[in-house]
Every structure is written in structure tokens, then in C-alpha cells.
Amino acid sequence: MTQTKAFAAQSPTSGLAPHNIERRAPRPDDVAIEIDYCGVCHTDIHFAQNDWGVTEYPVVPGHEIVGRVTSVGPQVKAFKEGDVVGVGCMVDSCRTCSACDAGLEQYCSNGMTGTYNGEDRHDHSITYGGYSERIVVSERFVVRVPEKLDIKAAAPLLCAGITTYSPLRHYGVKAGHKVGVIGMGGLGHMGVKFAKALGAEVTIFTRSESKVGEAKKQGADHVVVSTDEDQMAAVAETFDFMLDTVPVQHDLNPYLNCLTYDGTHIIVGLLEPVEPPLEAGALVFKRRVLAGSLIGGMPETQEVLDFCAEHDISCDVEMLDIHNINDAYERMKKGDVKYRFVIDMKTLKNG
Template structure:
């Protein structure tokens, strides 16, 4: 294959294999006539059923920084040639949703329809879609578009698009204009490249949180190459932290949890942690000094980090995925003496998100959640702030 072809962004086949490898194998040549006729037939059938047309959709929106949610009707664009139309079944509440409507990251555009952890059924596909068929289960996570051509997009890091990632809600909508609306709604239209395949037989509601919380905690495990038997510390065990425990334990790591909630000690061990301690247990924390190969902080607010940096082995890293403003309490001399690193990470790219979905399905992992109806969103968000969630609130969007 020519170098110009190799320079194009990688595309996965429906089964998740490398499309470039598939092309090289020659298998696509034999399948092409059948595939072409199937796609044409699907396109003809779906064009007539109206699911591809622009539509008005019922949603739930925050109308102010106090989190007053109410029903709200939004428009979803007509599906393009490479778009999929997904009827949302489950959408979960991420702490990012709360930060956004509260204006913690800048004043949002109201009415705001949050939600970037959603799973639903494909009810329509554009004529050039190859990744999904009607009836498939798909997920949408934290982003719905990127340029596809910059060095970061070509490296499967669409979340770091140099020309501007389009996030799933409250982001400039480069296709329809205005801002994007998220998963607290009945339907979404998205490019097939930004929809994830959800394997059959899984807990669909429990898989919704994987689209943000799952990939946010899985990506550092990949990037810092956590190995079987290594000691892995999870600081804070909420929506993100509980999935961090489950995923790292499935990798064979020795997981240790640090929490401020005494009732989470037993849960941590049930999720796979070898040990769990309260932050206030100075003696226990002191015994951990210099023992960790990797640590992950999921706490959504700033706090003094040096006591946890002290727990790292020489040359190891504490990754912050929680507090997204100024971090506190990291002391240069102590970090230098231990040659410790304090790093940041956010979400992952589409390929990596598919990887965590497949990993979770293989290992029988799903979020621990409480199902709610849309009229309970505001109350659930308050409980998230008060650390009362155990551990994700999932909205049954079929009740809209």
C-alpha cells in the first residue's frame, strides 16, 4: 500500500479489526459485491422510514447554575451519509455535568442538556455507514467530532484535536451551528466514527458510565503501562474511582484505595481492592510510603497532594484525573528527591474507548449504579456533590 494511504487515519472494521490489515489481506475484494448490495439495500430501506430526517426530540435541561432541570425540546439534525441515529436508552450522570451547569469551568449556554455517557439502539444509518446496522447497540461518550487530520487525531487522540474537539454537549456545533446537546435526551445523531460498539449480553445501563468514567480511568492504566502484580493506588472512590478499582484489579494489579468515606472501605474490597484506608488514618498511610508503582487521583476538587506523592516508589507517577484547576500541596524538593511525577490525564480517544468497552465485557465489569427517572436528575446531581452516589446514577431515558 502506498505511503499516502498509510498516512490516513486508521479505521476499524465492524468487528474491530484494523481496516488497513483487512484491505491488505484481500478479503475485502471477495466481500465487496455482497457488502455493496447490503449497504445499498439498507440505505434504501432506511431512507423511507423517516428516521434519518431532522427531528424534534424530548430532553431534560438545566436552566440555571442551581441545577433546576425541566423538560426541554431540542432539534436533532438530519442524518448525513456517515451518521448514525441512536435512540438513547440509558444516560448516566458524570460529575462533569454538575461542574458544567454550575459554571465551574466557565458560564455554560442555557438551557443546557448535559450527558456524555449514553447507550442506546441504532434506529437509522446513513447510506455510507459500515460500522453499524439498525438494531445494533451503540454508545456515545465525551466527544462527537474532531478534524480527523491533525497529528493528534491521526494518533487516535481525538480528545486532543489541535483544531478543536467537538465535545458532546455545550460545545460549538460545527455541523448544525449553535451548541451541542448531550445524552439527557431521547435521541442523538452522530458520525459513525464517534459511536462505540457495545457488545451483546452486557448490562447496558452499567456500561453507560464506561463512556467517560471508564475510559478516563482506563487510559492512565494503558499509558503508564500498569502491569500484573504492581501496586496501584486509587485516591477517592466515587463514580470514577470505583471503576478504576475494578479495571485495575482485572489487570491483575494490587489495588489500594484511599477514601474519606468509611462505608466505602468494604465496597472497595468487594470491587477488587486488596486494601482500603481512610485518609485520616495517618499510621496506615505512613506504612505505604515508597510502595506504589502508579497512583490515580479521582477527587474532583483540589487538595494537598504531597502526602500521596510520598507513597510513590522512585521514578513513579501520580496521575490526576479529578481536580481540573490548580492542584495543591506538591512540594518541588520532595518530588525532586524521589524523582516523582505529577501528571494529568483526561478522557481517551475513540479507539481506546472501544478498548475499555471490550475489556470490560471480557472481564464482566460494569459500573455499580442506581437507576433513576428523568424527573430525579436534579436531586441525583445534588447527591453526587454530597458524595452520596453509590456509585453512578443512570437515567432511564425511555421514561422521557
């Protein structure tokens, strides 16, 4: 066991504060990692606040982890001391069901083990995430960070990146498609970059007039201010795909009407019931599809890192001292981050 500094929330209203945890001694297939950077995902906020009613306190969030390997167990083949590696949203799964066999561990029939707030399959302890000095993870759930990538900007690829890349690939987005991305935050700005890299014409839907210029700089071809009814009406029946990253309940109906016939609305942000209710007729009369998507499997998580190295894609990050994490959460709740906070773990180690 290794004593490890971390930041944890103790209750839905406590905010995050220093908290010591223990990391296990590596098992035969484990990789021990010294964490350099960890991205801040809106899911971290949902868990810290217990928005989904499943949080076990104390919770140490963080699932956009990059760092260096410090040691490996005797069965580990793919990694050695000194390698730069990443860990995303999962640290284990059953490894035997059909989803796991297909490399889609996120859809494991027996439930994947989350990087935090999960239950370890061996010792039944609760997992702690990347707002910490180090982590120990089974080799199958560790990916290699290509040398070409700036490792600070690579951290958010482990969640924001794979979560937007995976559905765009699954649905075969390509040149000739029109894609709308709803919400210009951590996930949304990566969705724009991937949809463009795959050849699509991309429109960002934002509530924030102030993000219009920025969205174009990110490579979006068009911007729609979603609170402006005229702008929404002007793009009715336009899009083949909508990628919806909004983190709270919101009216889907205006967005469904932006799809062409056979268009697909892909939810990645929302887990709660749809409110206000969905007009099913908007689906029926145009053979539209409402879909959801969860992160991506381990092979695809490696693929997205390699894709970013090949296509020179990176996240836009604001570096964060971990002591300012509570302010960062407040800013994210207001949609005020360009476009992902990444914690520099030196501020935890030295602070």
C-alpha cells in the same frame, strides 16, 4: 429536524428541568440513535453549575450514552438499524491533526467537539448531550456495545470506564505494580476494577469510613482512610501509580509522599490550580512524575467495551428516574452513590 424531549440547566443555580431541543436530520456519515440509558458523570454537575466558567446555557448534560440505531446516513458502513451502540464524551474532532491520526481524538490540536456544550463544526450550533430521547452522531464517534454486556451497566464505560482504563494502559500497569485509587465514586470504582484486571495490587483511598467494606467487595486489596494521618503514614513510599479522581481542589502533597521513587500521580479529576501548592521537592528528590489524562480516543473506547465483555467487568449502577436528577446531583456531591447513577430514558419518554 426532530423535536426531542430533554432535561437542561438554564443557569448555574436553576437545577435541571424539562426542555425541548431539536436533533438534526442525519448527515451522510451520521448515525441516529434512540437513547435507552445515560450515566451521570460528575462532569455533568461541573457544567450544570458552570464550575469551569465555560458553560453555554441551556446545557443538556450526559456523555455516557447507550441506545439503539434508528437510521443511518448513506456513507455509514459500520452500523445499521437496530444495533446497540454507545456515545461518549466526544462527537467530532478535526480528523486531520496528528492526534486524530493516532486515534487520540480527545487531544485534537484543533479541539475535540464535546458531546454537550461543544460547537458543531458544520452548523456551529451548540451540542446537546444524552439527557434526551435521541441523538445524532457521526459514525467515527459511535462505538459498538458487545452483546455480552448488560447495557445499563455499560453506559458509564463511555466516560468513567475509558477515563480510568486509558491511563492505566498508557502507563503499562501490570502484575507487580501497586496502584492507589483516590476517591471511590464513578471513576474510582472502575479504576479499581481495571487495575485489578490488569494484575496490579490495588488500594483505594477514601474519606469515607463507611466505604471501607464496600471497597474490599469491589476487589480492592487494601483500603486507606485518607483523613487518618496514621493510615497515610503507614503507606508512605509504597505506590507505583496513584489515580486521582477527586473532583475538587485538594492537597496533593500527602498523596505524592505515598509514591515510590519513579512513581506517577495521575490526575483525572481536577482541572483547577493545585491548592494548597505542590511541594516540588517531593517530585525532585524521588524522580516522581505528576501527570494528567483525558478520557480516551475512539479506538480505545471500543477497546474498553470489548475488554469489559471479555473480563466480565461492569459498573455498579443505581437506576435513576430523570425527574430525580437534581437530588442525584446533591447525593453525588456528598459522595453518596454506589457507584454510578444511570438514567432510564423511559422515564423521560413516558414522563
